[in-house]
Amino acid sequence: MNATLASETNWPVYGHDWVVQLLQRAIAPTGETGSAPARLGHAYLFTGPQQVGKTTLARAFAQALLCENSDRAPCGECRSCRLMAHGNHPDFRLIQPLNSDGEPDRENGLLRVEQAAGIIRDVSTSPMEGRYKVFLIQDFQRAHPHFANKLLKTLEEPPAQVVLALTASDRNSLLPTIVSRCQVFDLRPVDAAVVALALRQQWDVDAEQAELLARLASGRLGWAVEQQTLPDGLDQRTAELETLWRLVGANRIERMAFAASLASNRDNRRLFGMLALWTTWWRDVMLAQAGALDACSNVDCKSELQRQADALSDAEVRRYLETLNRIEGYLHHTVNTRLALDVLLLQMPSLTTHRV
């Protein structure tokens, strides 16, 4: 598909070279062409932060495994690769968490026990077209315990023609019995230069924007791609940064009012997006204080970063980053959102007090 992708392979994946090479070796035919790969595992688990590329990688792995030209898989040209690219391959199954209406819902849905029964039945029949059947089970951290337990036997020894690929946020969120049955790949954040390259090559983003997105993405190519496809992706970030700057200079009353409006919105996606943005901001401020402004993420706001870095003490910024981290953790559980946000806003470093 693209010769400048992961080095020396033609996988449609940017970054994660080490995983691609290991997987490529696993599917390589031993002996003459067309023989079965001897080193192929039966279950793979890809873990890593959201949008780092777990599913993309797992799909590419499936494509390579199902490709008809095993000597240069995935060739991107054969019928199998074409069907994979269009999401119509009959030997590839995507299993996603479902909400109570049976619709895919990756955030709040669950992998349900009926789905496990379906998988168990499905593995017992042979592939339609190729040599393998690949099951990609997404977001295993959303698996109901019954789903996971029901799948244990299949995961331990599926029929020879079945390969299972799992994705999950991290291995600690899974049952140890699941993890021990899989070959685990802990995906690391993708290098910012690779993200920028990918954005320029594959999504036609101009150099400056690509650089900014790559730095903001903290290694999650999927996030950067999503931002550039959203019409107001970056505008929204600018608006939120401006809000942050306003709050830094604001008094308690304004801050409490902001916390109140935020809590009443009940928009978790936006809330956590904002917290992530704040975290990168304060990290950048710390970097500026340490004299490493060039390594910052928000490259387009260097002057404001420097201004805040000079005006605030580094201990204060560090303490606030810890608070941010802690509150974000609380918000993932059942706490009073309003109270947590009040604390978050009240402890924010203030530029006005410093000037006094």
Add this chain to the structure above:
Amino acid sequence: MRVSCLQENLAKGLSIVGRAVSSRSTLPVLGNILIEAKNNQLRLAATNLEIAINCWIGAKVEEEGAITVPARLLGEFVNSLPPEPIDLELSVRTQTLNLHCARYTATMKGIDASEFPIIVTTGADNDEAPALEGTVMELNAAGLRNMIDQVAFAASTDESRPTLTGVEVSFKKDRLSMAATDGFRLSVRSTHLGESNGPGEDMTVIAPARSLGELARISADADDDRPVQVIITPTRNQILFQIWGKRDDGRGNFHSVELVSQLIDARFPDYNAIIPKNYNTRTVVDKAEFLKAVRVAYLFARDNNNIIRLSVTPGEGDGPGQLQLMATSAEMGDAVNIIDALVEGEGMEIAFNAKYLIDVLSQIDQTQVVLETTQGTRPGAIRPLGMGEDEFLHVIMPMQPPR
């Protein structure tokens, strides 16, 4: 593609292949039906990756071609049309199918036919898809349908035990037998195959009960004079049934149907071990009377785990024996039904699930059935009398109602 066919034929074909359309698939193309015009026939195809159905109907092909269109939309649209010729025309550039019938016109957006999974065929009518090679045999359509009906209902519906959701189909010497069990009951049916019709070698496969059910349903419209051709692939992973439609030129007919099913790759449990080898009591009853008595008892039993108690009393002297059926519902009351029976051996009591009795008795055509039992805690066997060369045996595990 430019083709025209009769509305009744198209509707019939769509209703046949429509059963194989997967309603909840993550693959968009599986929600579609493949339409292919070739050799003056229209081929309709659908698959849910377990069953695939190809159906050929007569048509006038002016230009060959193929496309896939949404199954539900097409089915409902065609069903609403008047019984007149339908013209179908494919616009290759936009991948849209234009349908025109009487004063109705519609355009449907499709997906490229090359996205559709490849379905194996016998190659009789088609020279592009891979022709299937393997073990071939021919079976009588009506006989096959009857066998499936008597066996498939006993298969399990618990998907997490795939083996038991299948029917074991085995060819041994000149006999074909089918067996299914869900762990509480077992149905075994066998028949004699003609010398030339068998596969020539012994083989055993497990076919999903659902696929066989579909086959029985489709073959109800088939021409019973022409045999069903069965092909099992050499790798034993697929089974294909070819069914011929009625030859008269009546409307609402198909030319032929091929049903391809994935086979379940597992070992079927050795059911011979649970078939009772002997009996202490042998009860012969009239099937219709027995079924009626069970149905009546079921009215009370359904509130109480479907438990009905059977009590067999041998006749005294020359008089006939009795089979007494009792059902009790703690809240509703109870019922006792008595039917005449020819009893051989000693009297005994046993409890069965009424549903299972109804299931098996409704599938028996003969007028008399035999119930063979040893004791209240051992499985009972039911078989019809007068099957000729065929054999049918149903084994039911007894229930143990609290005393």
